[in-house]
Amino acid sequence: MRISNLLLGTAAIAAGLGAAASADEITVATINVGHMVTAQRLTAEFEAAHPDIKVNWVTLDEGTLRQRITADIATDGGQFDVMTIGMYEAPIWAERGWLLPLDFDDAYDVDDIYEPIRAGLSYDGQLYAAPFYGESSMVMYNRELVEAAGYDGIDDHASWQEIREIAAAITDREAGFYGICLRGKPGWGENMALIGTMANSFGGSYFNDDWTPAFETQPWRDAVQIYVDMMNESGPPGAESNSFGESLALMNEGRCGIWIDATIGASLMTDPTESRVAGKVGFAQAPNGGTENGSNWLWAWALAVPAGTDSAEDATTFIEWLTSKDYIRLVGETEGWAQVPTGSRESTYDIPEFMEATSFADAELEAILTARPEIGPNKPYVGVQFAAIPEFQAIGNAVGQQMTAALSGELTVDEALANSQEIADREMRRAGYY
Amino acid sequence: MIITDKQKQTLTHNLAVATAWIVALLFFFPIFWMILTSFKTEQQAISIPPLLVFEPTLDNYRVVHERSDIAGYAWNSIITSFGGTVLALLISIPAAYAMAFRPGRYTKGILLWMLSTKMMPAVGVLMPIYLLCKRFDLLDTTGVLIVIFAMMNLPIIMMMLFNFFREIPKEILEASRMDGASTLVEITRIVMPLAWGGIASTALLSVVLMWNEAFWSINLTANNAGTLVSLVASFSNPQGLFWAKVSAVSTLACAPIVVFGWMTQKQLVQGLTFGAVK
Structure with a gap:
């Protein structure tokens, strides 16, 4: 009794010390990426047009953002009125009733949003998150290093073996030049994003039609083997902890020949003050593994309204502005056309100034449009680099650790895949899939 | 060579001082590097080999001030x-x-x-x-x-x-x-x-x-x-x-x-x- 009194008393004191948000303020949880930083800068324009709404931004790193917003939305915490989520979370959270449906007026032109992205952010035909920018993956290469190695360039959809050979020809470890830079850091959104799409290109998937895991199959063996071999031959030292940022740094330093990663990387190598390879980067569609499946993923960072918010109308108004055609124009005109959020709307690629300012736009668009996240033969889930089921996050993280162990030589490829199969099988059985 | 007690004491003292300095520098180094890096451009910050001499910039502090x-x-x-x-x-x-x-x-x-x-x-x-x-x-x-x-x-x-x-x-x-x-x-x-x-x-x-x-x-x-x-x-x-x-x-x-x-x-x-x- 005394303890509960103490708790209540302490809580009351703390409540008095705390501040409460007023009704016309909305809080937006987001990640610290360039496009979002620009959005924060331009929010003043929105507030000027909507003087009754004040926007507060909370910026977090990707891992913390997921942890925070998951905790908040699962407990109906109501700390955030707008959440930045991805294509993985959107359908799962919508199914659970954690998100409010988004309905915009005709001027918003929902049909202008690329269909695969719109589908990935919908549940039961209803849009639950509006894409801020979309991305796929593609080959980005240092033209000077590739040409110095005796190649004219890299073809669209080159085979993984061809990529391996070019990377080996570029590599000069003593001089600090590495042929290939790929993600090695474990995690479902880290190395598994790449390896999952590699397996996809060899004809593999995460799960069979009966939801049994499919890691101990030939496509996965082929994909992981060439990944490990290629990285051991031509990858940078310490690749086990490399992610997007580390590979980007190596590219910008001019020390990496070929980088296969998110298309947004292209826009981060265009500024000569930040990059030694600005203007010297070539682009090609992601490699193939001998099947029709591409090794290009599909992802979008999107904005959604949690069901627990008290400011749903204001939150929706803000999302409508931030993901509109007008916002894209505003960014182009105030920040420069190379800075606009890409990959979400068809109309962006009809803007001549944008197409002129970005050498990567065509390649990026093709990569986005050719990604195939839909359910297919022996692939019972939506997603390329992920499977849009709640259990995937834990499975992807655990399997990612096995892949990193294979990369570092702690495990053989077969051992890593056998462990992955066992982990995923246990998780899927526990979840009641079979 | 014979070392006297006084020389031994001096040697021990100097060794202790040197060790203390090394340990102190080891502890201070990350802080020093953090401060140094804060005056570099992003490109200089990830440069290999790491840069000790560079043209300092206050741009990062400006960004922090502007953004928060x-x-x-x-x-x-x-x-x-x-x-x-x-x-x-x-x-x-x-x-x-x-x-x-x-x-x-x-x-x-x-x-x-x-x-x-x-x-x-x-x-x-x-x-x-x-x-x-x-x-x-x-x-x-x-x-x-x-x-x-x-x-x-x-x-x-x-x-x-x-x-x-x-x-x-x-x-x-x-x-x-x-x-x-x-x-x-x-x-x-x-x-x-x-x-x-x-x-x-x-x-x-x-x-x-x-x-x-x-x-x-x-x-x-x-x-x-x-x-x-x-x-x-x-x-x-x-x-x-x-x-x-x-x-x-x-x-x-x-x-x-x-x-x-x-x-x-x-x-x-x-x-x-x-x-x-x-």
């Missing part, structure tokens, strides 16, 4: 670390008094149990605390951080105060009781003045620990109650280079507490080494 209300975050850090320390002292001074001067059969066990709670990973109680905060409408308030910081550091504060209080001769308290002093008078008029140095060093250490606390600051705050530590975390960027900017914001976040620690180092060292040498 750093004064607001700093104010929250001050409120929560000092508020938490005051609350923790209000609870732990009477508790440590009771344990030091009125020990019971289970006093040592209770102390050990309290310390053992520090071994539990904080994330283990995240959801219950989060739900409690939501229940009482405390999310994103400095008040809840004050309470959590205080509770989190209570075991260490209590243990330190217990050790300081034990150094006070019991006879003094007995004499005061003979003169009719109440428990409150004993604590406020005798124990606290006699252990003032210890209480001060405990409070200083507590402020430092609470200033640097990250887990709860990041998980329980949004835009109202975020501390400097949560501001640092917000500059990590999954898509792009960020080391120079993170270094700039880290330097700004560390600077106040480093200056504070430097100004109070005598008391801090006294508190940290208390009981190490008899």
